[in-house]
Amino acid sequence: MDESTVVRAVEKRLFIDGKWTDATGGATFDVVDPSTGAVLCAVADASPADGRAALDAAVAAQADFARTSPRERSDLLMTAYRLLTERVDELALLMTLEMGKPLAEARGEIAYAAEFFRHFSGEALRIDGGYQTAPAGNARFLITKQPVGPCLLITPWNFPMAMGTRKLGPAIAAGCTSVIKPAHQTPLSMLALMEILAEAGLPAGAVNCVTAMDAGGVMEPLIRSGLARKLSFTGSTKVGRILLEQCAEKVLRTSLELGGNAPFIVFEDADLDEAVTGAIAAKMRNMGEACTAANRIFVHSSVIDDFGRRLAERMGALRVGRGTEEGVNVGPLIDAAGLEKVRSLVADAVDRGATVLTGGEVAMGRERDTGFFYPPTVLTGVPREAAMADQEIFGPVAPLTPFETEDEVVRAANDTEYGLVAYVFTNDLRRALRVAESIETGMVGLNQGVVSNPAAPFGGVKQSGLGREGGSVGIEEFLETKYIGIAVSS
Numbered sequence: 061m062d063e064s065t066v067v068r069a070v071e072k073r074l075f076i077d078g079k080w081t082d083a084t085g086g087a088t089f090d091v092v093d094p095s096t097g098a099v100l101c102a103v104a105d106a107s108p109a110d111g112r113a114a115l116d117a118a119v120a121a122q123a124d125f126a127r128t129s130p131r132e133r134s135d136l137l138m139t140a141y142r143l144l145t146e147r148v149d150e151l152a153l154l155m156t157l158e159m160g161k162p163l164a165e166a167r168g169e170i171a172y173a174a175e176f177f178r179h180f181s182g183e184a185l186r187i188d189g190g191y192q193t194a195p196a197g198n199a200r201f202l203i204t205k206q207p208v209g210p211c212l213l214i215t216p217w218n219f220p221m222a223m224g225t226r227k228l229g230p231a232i233a234a235g236c237t238s239v240i241k242p243a244h245q246t247p248l249s250m251l252a253l254m255e256i257l258a259e260a261g262l263p264a265g266a267v268n269c270v271t272a273m274d275a276g277g278v279m280e281p282l283i284r285s286g287l288a289r290k291l292s293f294t295g296s297t298k299v300g301r302i303l304l305e306q307c308a309e310k311v312l313r314t315s316l317e318l319g320g321n322a323p324f325i326v327f328e329d330a331d332l333d334e335a336v337t338g339a340i341a342a343k344m345r346n347m348g349e350a351c352t353a354a355n356r357i358f359v360h361s362s363v364i365d366d367f368g369r370r371l372a373e374r375m376g377a378l379r380v381g382r383g384t385e386e387g388v389n390v391g392p393l394i395d396a397a398g399l400e401k402v403r404s405l406v407a408d409a410v411d412r413g414a415t416v417l418t419g420g421e422v423a424m425g426r427e428r429d430t431g432f433f434y435p436p437t438v439l440t441g442v443p444r445e446a447a448m449a450d451q452e453i454f455g456p457v458a459p460l461t462p463f464e465t466e467d468e469v470v471r472a473a474n475d476t477e478y479g480l481v482a483y484v485f486t487n488d489l490r491r492a493l494r495v496a497e498s499i500e501t502g503m504v505g506l507n508q509g510v511v512s513n514p515a516a517p518f519g520g521v522k523q524s525g526l527g528r529e530g531g532s533v534g535i536e537e538f539l540e541t542k543y544i545g546i547a548v549s550s
């Protein structure tokens with residue numbers, strides 16, 4: 061399918077109770093291609109009443125959905141996995157158009173997204189329980205797991221499909237119904253996912269999708285209504301904090317996958333080629349717009365010049381352009397605000413003494429009049445006081461900072477409110493384990509620049525979030541444990 065056919069083919073209305081529905085008053089908002097700034101199409105703009113209708117549908121469907129057999133839910137997820145896999149090309153094109161990432165990365169994301177369905181198709185069959193004798197011997201404990209109940213799921217724009225399946229996979233496997241709200245920048249991938257779930261045989265009301273410009277106006281009343289039993293959110297720490305407070309009112313179960321500020325540490329004994337390859341993977345995946353992106357690259361002072369030269373050579377050779385074009389490695393940033401943030405963080409670092417090894421504003425050679433492009437950039441000698449040391453850059457900028465000792469670099473790595481992931485490159489096994497255990501993050505990549513895997517527990521500590529997604533623990537976030545005490549003698 062070509063670009064306009066792919067956009068035309070996808071549903072643009074709300075998905076409520078198994079039906080495609082216009083928003084109240086036929087309201088819509090525009091979806092923009094970040095590589096051109098042009099409007100791709102308009103999608104339904106839900107009102108608070110539409111949001112409530114979606115939640116009512118999820119609540120009404122909950123009891124029946126909870127009664128479906130694990131095998132039925134497992135089969136549904138497996139069918140959806142197959143459909144996603146079969147349609148990878150058209151779904152990837154749709155994602156590239158609304159989000160900007162190069163087609164090869166979009167295909168990778170669809171495959172990754174589909175894997176969550178395959179993984180949780182298996183987990184649906186492995187929901188366990190227990191039977192135990194009370195210590196006094198006079199009773200038995202029957203321990204069982206039940207779905208939490210209707211869930212509210214909110215996802216970001218940077219992985220428009222995978223952040224959805226990472227929540228919907230375990231919710232469906234556990235027997236929870238849900239209302240999902242994608243980011244306003246990237247609603248199309250989620251709407252396409254709804255079509256696939258419907259085709260896979262999803263019962264009406266089991267998953268509902270609302271697209272909206274006023275995220276807070278639509279979601280806050282749902283969170284405060286007490287009708288949902290859980291919120292699972294992926295997005296910024298700033299919004300996560302607001303939602304956690306809102307959830308407190310009705311004591312909702314919460315899973316929060318929030319921002320990161322990943323340290324990437326290269327010790328003097330590391331294989332430098334491997335470390336450079338790892339840094340490119342950790343930095344450039346998704347143009348640097350990832351919570352897992354290497355945000356602070358600490359390199360031992362004895363190898364920083366060599367590492368910087370090799371990294372700059374490889375980053376400088378990457379091709380920037382529209383994600384749909386052949387051979388493009390780096391697409392645009394998501395919007396003008398994202399671009400402006402990267403520009404100002406680089407300017408601040410340079411003002412504070414950092415040196416540009418490649419990229420920076422001037423390297424584009426010209427200001428593009430369309431699209432939100434920023435060139436792959438390597439900065440060295442970035443001081444710890446630079447603004448980018450404390451916040452997510454969310455762009456293709458690799459800041460290098462030298463260090464001398466292991467203690468010093470572990471302290472620096474932990475000097476952040478975030479704790480999602482860290483990367484450590486060393487060939488010294490003892491040091492690798494020592495550092496991995498001392499770093500305050502939920503995940504560590506040892507000699508590898510990518511940690512995401514549907515079969516592994518993904519998540520952070522500190523202000524990077526609460527709970528885990530993926531792995532065998534991912535489904536627990538959507539299950540309650542119930543214990544039934546049984547008297548056997550008086």
Ligand code: NAP
Binds near residue numbers: 215216272275277320
């Ligand atoms: P965001 O601004 O926090 O938005 C995330 C989602 O929350 C969007 O759907 C957004 O809707 C919605 N939202 C915004 N304000 C809201 C409110 N008051 N009430 C309810 N919903 C609200 O984050 P983003 O810019 O889309 O995504 C980037 C962030 O996500 C980064 O911080 C990144 O690190 C984080 N992230 C974390 C993970 C992880 O697994 N830890 C994975 C991916 C991304 P609208 O966009 O429509 O306003």
